Amino acid sequence: xxxxxxxxxxxxxxxxxxxxxxxxxxxxxxxxxxxxxxxxxxxxxxxxxxxxxxxxxxxxxxxxxxxxxxxxxxxxxxxxxxxxxxxxxxxxxxxxxxxxxxxxxxxxxxxxxxxxxxxxxxxxxxxxxxxxxxxxxxxxxxxxxxxxxxxxxxxxxxxxxxxxxxxxxxxxxxxxxxxxxxxxxxxxxxxxxxxxxxxxxxxxxxxxxxxxxxxxxxxxxxxxxxxxxxxxxxxxxxxxxxx
Numbered sequence: 001x002x003x004x005x006x007x008x009x010x011x012x013x014x015x016x017x018x019x020x021x022x023x024x025x026x027x028x029x030x031x032x033x034x035x036x037x038x039x040x041x042x043x044x045x046x047x048x049x050x051x052x053x054x055x056x057x058x059x060x061x062x063x064x065x066x067x068x069x070x071x072x073x074x075x076x077x078x079x080x081x082x083x084x085x086x087x088x089x090x091x092x093x094x095x096x097x098x099x100x101x102x103x104x105x106x107x108x109x110x111x112x113x114x115x116x117x118x119x120x121x122x123x124x125x126x127x128x129x130x131x132x133x134x135x136x137x138x139x140x141x142x143x144x145x146x147x148x149x150x151x152x153x154x155x156x157x158x159x160x161x162x163x164x165x166x167x168x169x170x171x172x173x174x175x176x177x178x179x180x181x182x183x184x185x186x187x188x189x190x191x192x193x194x195x196x197x198x199x200x201x202x203x204x205x206x207x208x209x210x211x212x213x214x215x216x217x218x219x220x221x222x223x224x225x226x227x228x229x230x231x232x233x234x235x236x237x238x239x240x241x242x243x
Contacts, residue, residue, distance in 0.1 A: 008176045009107065012085055012130055033207030036217055037199040037236050041125055041153040042066045047242055048149055050120030054082040055108045056127030058089030063101050073100040078121075081114060109135050116143035125153040130177050133184055147191040151240040155179040158235050162204070182231050185239055192241030198230025199237070 042062050046069065054061060061082050063069050072078045083106035084090050093103040106113055108124075108131055128136075157163065157179045166173065188194060201220045206213065224230035230237070 008132075009085070009109075011176060012174055028210050029204070029207045031207075032210055032212040033200050033203045034236055035212050037153055037238065038125075040197065041151065041238055042069060044151050044238065044240055044242060045069060045121075045123060046072065048121045048123075048151070049077050050079070051118050052078050052080045052121040052123060053114060053116075053119050054080055055122070055124040056084055056130065057082055057125065058084045058086055059092055060125070061093060061103075062123075062125065064093065064096055070098075074098070076100070083108065083111075083114070109139060111139065111143060116140065119144070119148050122148055122150040123152070126155070128152055128154050128184075129179050130174065133187060137187055144190075149192070149240070149242055150188070150190060151238070151242065152188075153236065153238045155236050156198070156230075156234045157181050159233055162235060180237065185237070188239065190241060192243070194239055194241055196230070196237055196239045198224035198234035200224075200235025201229075201233045204235050 045062060049072075054063065063073060063080050063082065069078075073080060078100070080101045082093065082101065082103050084093070084103070085105070085107055087105050090103045090105045097103055104113060108127065122140075166179075185194070185196065199220065201224055202216050203212070203220050206216060224234050
């Protein structure tokens, strides 16, 4: 591991240690603008079963915040290891853990303490854009020994005004993160057909004012998914290989 990459990992760790130390809340721009993105991600996970690895979630783990997913664990339908690079995030999560849900300090690039070959599912929300994608996928490919399902929910690079917003709000993100491009999505070549759904266009503007409206969400779905403009205009995406 190069000194530059070590510095990057330390920057990520320090940023999220500070974030979880202060118990920072999700900004309303995400809460209102990406409501369906959060909901659909959890709904997709309800279709999975077996040994599951959730990466980079911290206190925002869907298994801590969604009652349906909690019940899947308690009923024995799914067994979850949730990893994060932040020691503080994991420490806080361990206080909320219950049988079937275990939190571990781990770097997703390495997965030294995870039996990857035994995994049935790999999940992550807002984590892939923090990683060196090539390194992550190369290491994962070497360690996997069978077909597994994945579900990821990530920000997209988006149009110029979204990139401008990010430029003027550097304090709410790490300097090394990189919202995904279509080329990044194409790198996930595991078994099965990759399916994508895009989110956040018109809803983005109204979210700054704390407004969520189902009609705006329907218009977004029409533009981004039915008219297939998501690759150019979307704020976020869910991509997975579930049937």
